[in-house]
Amino acid sequence: MLKGGVIMDVTTPEEARIAEAAGACSVMALERIPADIRAQGGVARMTAPEVIQGIKEAVSVPVMAKVRIGHFVEAQILQAIEIDFVDESEVLTPADEAHHIDKHAFDVPFVCGATDLGEALRRIAEGASMVRTKGEAGTGNVVEAVRHMRAIRSGIGRLSALSPEELFAEAKELRAPVDLVREVARTGRLPVVNFSAGGVATPADAALMMQLGADGVFVGSGIFKSEDPEARARAVVDAVAHFEDPEALARASSGLKEAMPGIEVGELRERGELLQTRGW
Amino acid sequence: MSAPRIGVLALHGGVAEHGEALAAVGAEPVEVRGARALPRLDGLVLPGGESTTVRLLAGREGLVSGLGELIAEGLPTLATCAGLIALADRIEGGEEPLVGGLAVTVSRNAYGRQLASFEAPLAVPSLGPPPVEGVFIRAPRIVAWDERRVEVLAFHGEDPVLVRQGDILAAAFHPELTDDRRVHRLFVDDLVGARGTAAAIHDPLAEGASRVRT
Numbered sequence: 390m391l392k393g394g395v396i397m398d399v400t401t402p403e404e405a406r407i408a409e410a411a412g413a414c415s416v417m418a419l420e421r422i423p424a425d426i427r428a429q430g431g432v433a434r435m436t437a438p439e440v441i442q443g444i445k446e447a448v449s450v451p452v453m454a455k456v457r458i459g460h461f462v463e464a465q466i467l468q469a470i471e472i473d474f475v476d477e478s479e480v481l482t483p484a485d486e487a488h489h490i491d492k493h494a495f496d497v498p499f500v501c502g503a504t505d506l507g508e509a510l511r512r513i514a515e516g517a518s519m520v521r522t523k524g525e526a527g528t529g530n531v532v533e534a535v536r537h538m539r540a541i542r543s544g545i546g547r548l549s550a551l552s553p554e555e556l557f558a559e560a561k562e563l564r565a566p567v568d569l570v571r572e573v574a575r576t577g578r579l580p581v582v583n584f585s586a587g588g589v590a591t592p593a594d595a596a597l598m599m600q601l602g603a604d605g606v607f608v609g610s611g612i613f614k615s616e617d618p619e620a621r622a623r624a625v626v627d628a629v630a631h632f633e634d635p636e637a638l639a640r641a642s643s644g645l646k647e648a649m650p651g652i653e654v655g656e657l658r659e660r661g662e663l664l665q666t667r668g669w
Numbered sequence: 670m671s672a673p674r675i676g677v678l679a680l681h682g683g684v685a686e687h688g689e690a691l692a693a694v695g696a697e698p699v700e701v702r703g704a705r706a707l708p709r710l711d712g713l714v715l716p717g718g719e720s721t722t723v724r725l726l727a728g729r730e731g732l733v734s735g736l737g738e739l740i741a742e743g744l745p746t747l748a749t750c751a752g753l754i755a756l757a758d759r760i761e762g763g764e765e766p767l768v769g770g771l772a773v774t775v776s777r778n779a780y781g782r783q784l785a786s787f788e789a790p791l792a793v794p795s796l797g798p799p800p801v802e803g804v805f806i807r808a809p810r811i812v813a814w815d816e817r818r819v820e821v822l823a824f825h826g827e828d829p830v831l832v833r834q835g836d837i838l839a840a841a842f843h844p845e846l847t848d849d850r851r852v853h854r855l856f857v858d859d860l861v862g863a864r865g866t867a868a869a870i871h872d873p874l875a876e877g878a879s880r881v882r883t
Contacts, residue, residue, distance in 0.1 A: 390717040390750060390806050390843065393681040412726055414681065414719040450719050451783050451807065473783035473807075497784055630680045630726050631702055 391415055391451070391519075391605055392582055395595065395626050398422050398609040400440075402447035408612070409448040411622035412630075415473070417453045417607070418444040423480050423527030424610035424649065427662070433481040435463040438470050445472075453500065458668050459485025461494070468497040474519070476500045477512075479667035480526045480609075489668065492516030502586065504537045504665055506544025510565035510573070513581055520579065522603075523665040524587015527610050529651035531594040533665060534587045538601045541583065548574035587665070590615070590648045592628030592641040599632035614649035621645055673711035673861045676701040678736075680726040682718025682751060686845035690853040696861070704735045712745040712861040715752025715768075717806065717843050720777060723751050724767050737768045740837065745860035747853070748839040754809050756839060761812060771837050772815035773829075779810035791842070793823040793831060796851045803830060803842035811841060836860055 394414025399405040405416045420436040421429065435456050445452045451473035456463035463484075464475050477490055479502050492499040493516035502523035503509035509520045522541070524534030544563070548570065551559055556574055560567040572580060585598035586607035595606045606629055608622075615621045624641040631637035657663050672695055677687050679700035688698035691714070698714075701707065713736070715723075727733050740746050740756070748756045748771070755767040759774040780787070786807060790800035803825060811829045814821070823831035830841040831852070838860055844852035 390682050390719065392683055392685075392718070393679075394719060394722055409721060410725075412722045414722045449778065450721055468784070471782050471784055626722070626726070627729070634702065 391584075393629065394605045395622075395629050396453065396584070396605065396607045397612050397622060398607075399444060399613070402443045404613055404618070405444045405447045405452075407619050408622055409450050411619065412626035413450060413622065414605070415451045415453055416444065416448060417455065417476065417609070419455065422610045422613060423664075424529070424614050425527075426480060427527040427652075427664075433457075435460070435466065435481070438466065441467070441470060441472065455481050456490070457481040457484040459483060459488050459490060461490045464490055464495060464497070464499075468495055472497060474498050474500055477517075478502065479523055479664045483667050487669070489515050492518075500584070502665070502668060503541065505540040506548075506573075507563035507565050508668070509541055509579060509583070510563060510569050513579065514566050514569055517581065519582050519584065521584040521586040521607055522598075523668075524585070524589070525654050525657065526587045526664050527652075528588050528654060528657070529590040529611060529614070529649040530654050531588040531590065531597065533654055534585050534589065534594075534598060535601065537587075537665075538583075538585055538598060538603060541579075542602055545573055545577060545579070549577055589625070590651065591645075592621075592624045592638060595625045596628045596632040596638050599629055605629065610649055616646035621648070672697040673857060674699050674709065675712040675714060675857070675861065676706060676710040677714045678716060678723075678727070678732075678752075680718075680730070681722050682716040683749075683843060683845050684716055686843075687714045687716050687749075687853075690845045690850055691857065693850050694854045694857045696853075696857045701732075703730050704732055707732075707735050707739060710739075710744065711864065712747070712856070713739065715746065715748040715755055716845070717750030717752060720751040720754040720767075720809075723755060727755070727767065733768055737770065740768065740770045743836045743864075745836045745856065745864065746838070747856040747860075748837065749843055749845065750806065750808060750841065753811075753839040753841055756837060757809075757811075759813075771832075771834055771839055772818045773811045773832065773839075774813040775809040776812050777809050778807050779812070780805060780808050783807060789825055791823045791825060791830060793851075795822050796855065801831075801844070801849055801851060802847050803840075804846045805830075805842050808841045833860075 397408040453474040455478040498518040500519040501512035522537035585603035590611040756771040
């Protein structure tokens with residue numbers, strides 16, 4: 390049960406212990422955090438199993454790890470080592486340019502990124518049991534996560550106003566199964582939890598995503614690329630627990646050292662370096 | 670009679686789902702995030718979530734002693750999954766109990782990792798047929814219990830998974846994640862209902878407590 394929690398990217402058992410002690414409800418085991426993947430370039434792949442095992446042994450909270458989009462064998466390997474969740478992630482270099490993993494073929498639950506409602510529903514149709522906004526990982530800039538969360542929410546709001554025959558047309562537009570579209574129209578929510586990810590760097594960013602309707606928050610580079618990971622990790626957890634209480638948010642935001650340096654997303658777009666455009 | 674006010678510990682976990690289930694059985698859910706909101710409640714729900722996270726956050730808010738006192742005084746309490754761990758008097762592996770008050774020993778994540786999460790029909794004689802669908806997510810296992818004080822309402826295999834001890838009702842599974850409201854109804858009707866409501870005396874929108882979003 391991860392709802393209302395913070396999931397943190399970690400690369401070592403020591404970082405995993407810091408995250409758990411700060412109150413993270415889960416950790417994402419990585420070889421490199423997104424900011425470093427972005428800086429170093431090259432092909433980014435699944436983390437080596439022994440690195441993940443080391444992190445699993447260090448903490449009692451569930452451990453997630455990423456596979457490349459479409460790389461079902463990496464997912465088989467993670468399932469074999471009993472990972473708790475697989476993130477089919479645009480942060481790694483895609484392995485298939487047309488197909489995501491058939492997640493129904495796995496027992497292990499999957500989380501997938503989405504930029505709008507159609508993408509979220511396609512991932513759910515493939516068997517994802519959790520979605521997250523893609524945002525723009527490794528930037529420390531929350532603007533894309535906000536854009537994606539608002540797109541998903543307004544897409545859901547739009548469905549509730551449509552007639553049954555309009556839902557058929559909308560399903561075609563969304564490129565999503567009509568049954569799933571009908572269900573979302575009826576319930577007014579996704580059938581799985583929707584977390585926020587990609588650019589959260591401060592307690593205020595995390596609370597912003599919660600107030601915009603996220604069920605919880607992933608923080609990637611924002612913790613361990615800051616000057617004070619322990620204090621910042623705890624502050625982000627406090628901000629998510631008290632996301633509607635401005636006084637508590639003020640306390641959580643006080644006394645922190647420098648956040649990670651941010652990247653202007655417009656420049657990445659011009660250079661064609663956006664990660665969020667991976668996946669379909 | 671006005672609806673009983675049930676506080677839902679809202680630091681982490683399945684808060685909105687418990688709120689919906691409580692509203693569906695005629696109670697008024699109230700989010701509890703700090704000690705300020707603790708008075709004036711007719712009942713309390715300790716939801717699931719990661720028990721390590723719940724422990725840390727409740728500790729930071731100074732909630733642990735307040736919760737313990739209220740529960741010891743007989744505030745009806747429904748605890749699910751990590752909530753059950755919080756109330757257990759003993760935790761295997763030497764971890765300190767958090768709130769305590771329930772005479773059981775639990776083993777955390779005893780069923781295994783996320784992959785070993787499962788759903789199972791549970792026969793609950795006191796709720797009648799059909800079985801309750803038990804959703805177990807990295808669930809705690811009750812490995813020992815005081816048979817004089819703890820009444821077992823349902824087993825899964827040989828493990829108690831729904832227990833009652835006086836004013837405490839505790840489940841190793843997540844009754845809030847299905848549409849079956851019988852566990853919440855039992856809690857509100859039998860445990861909370863037995864006490865009369867504080868809402869009859871107090872302002873139903875007391876400061877420090879906000880309505881659960883549904």
